[in-house]
Amino acid sequence: MEKRITGHTELLGLIATPIRHSKSPVMHNAACRALGLDYAYLAFDIQPDQLEDAVKGFKALNVRGWNVSMPYKTSIGQYLDHITPIAKMCGAINTVINDNGVLTGTITDGTGYMNALKDQGIDIIGKKMTIVGAGGAATAIVMQAALDGVKEISIFNIKDASWNRALENVEKINSQTKCKAQLFDLNDHETLRKEINESAIFTNATNVGMGKLEGQMVLPDTSYLRKDLIVSDVIYMPEKTKLLEEAEKVGCQTINGLGMMLYQGAASFKLWTDQDMPIDKVKEALD
Ligand code: NAD
Numbered sequence: 001m002e003k004r005i006t007g008h009t010e011l012l013g014l015i016a017t018p019i020r021h022s023k024s025p026v027m028h029n030a031a032c033r034a035l036g037l038d039y040a041y042l043a044f045d046i047q048p049d050q051l052e053d054a055v056k057g058f059k060a061l062n063v064r065g066w067n068v069s070m071p072y073k074t075s076i077g078q079y080l081d082h083i084t085p086i087a088k089m090c091g092a093i094n095t096v097i098n099d100n101g102v103l104t105g106t107i108t109d110g111t112g113y114m115n116a117l118k119d120q121g122i123d124i125i126g127k128k129m130t131i132v133g134a135g136g137a138a139t140a141i142v143m144q145a146a147l148d149g150v151k152e153i154s155i156f157n158i159k160d161a162s163w164n165r166a167l168e169n170v171e172k173i174n175s176q177t178k179c180k181a182q183l184f185d186l187n188d189h190e191t192l193r194k195e196i197n198e199s200a201i202f203t204n205a206t207n208v209g210m211g212k213l214e215g216q217m218v219l220p221d222t223s224y225l226r227k228d229l230i231v232s233d234v235i236y237m238p239e240k241t242k243l244l245e246e247a248e249k250v251g252c253q254t255i256n257g258l259g260m261m262l263y264q265g266a267a268s269f270k271l272w273t274d275q276d277m278p279i280d281k282v283k284e285a286l287d
Helices: 024-035 048-060 085-090 109-119 136-148 163-176 189-197 242-250 258-273 279-286
Strands: 010-016 039-045 065-068 095-099 102-106 128-132 152-157 180-185 201-204 230-233 253-255
Touching: 010 024, 010 048, 024 039, 024 258, 024 279, 048 095, 065 258, 085 102, 085 109, 085 136, 095 258, 109 136, 109 258, 128 136, 128 189, 136 152, 136 163, 152 163, 152 189, 163 180, 180 189, 230 242, 242 253, 258 279
Parallel strands: 010 039, 010 065, 128 152, 128 201, 152 180, 201 230, 230 253
Antiparallel strands: 065 095, 095 102
């Protein structure tokens, strides 16, 4: 690393708190190394009362760009010059691009999800999707899927704090895209079965399957699945959630959240460097 850093090296980074668990520095530094790009990517643990100063500091130091993670995805926008339409639709920013002092905020999580599907040869354009969740991950996915040309999206959520966001998401999709979106209560099992039956893909975009909810799944049982249904999960730790395990047993093609994580990074990398992230090299570095 010391050999790679010179007087010409420019800075990329990530701001969040907590931050030390992040895989982004390994990903982006491996990509720069593989392509011979003269950037270094560092993680900055920023406290809420330092956010504005951090943005001003990055601008003054001409940092080329940075990722934004929790808890700043919804609050950083007020310190930027421009926000892209997709970030406005999602109400969240995960990437800032610094063009000679002009700061633009965007979000690449949804593109990451859609490109991860493409990478596995999965095409859902013109088809119907059923997704559970209305938090940050789910919102980014449904907005991008709707903009990319998914025909219908059926969103299921429990009646918790995310329910209102789910209502807003449906309203935005129906008024701002050609996609038809509907919201249902996750406890309405009859409708859940009907919507999944009509869908090409079923996606879990909730925490169910990880942490305290590891070993659980958002479906009551596997009778909701069929062999030609694609089943995806935004979770990648564990690598295989209970949902993906059960879907595999039924014979479904499955995809976990690692691809989404890699491809959201690749999309940010492209915005900063104009280069395609060498995904295979980055995967090797993460192993
Ligand atoms: P969030 O807190 O914003 O939203 C959580 C969602 O889960 C809400 O819709 C909530 O209603 C739902 N939920 C919570 N408990 C539930 C339960 N018991 N039953 C049914 N639904 C429940 O969280 P988020 O940021 O959207 O993250 C959700 C998941 O996505 C996390 O597991 C996170 O690790 C993962 N994630 C993955 C990536 C990736 O790149 N692969 C990116 C972001 C988030």
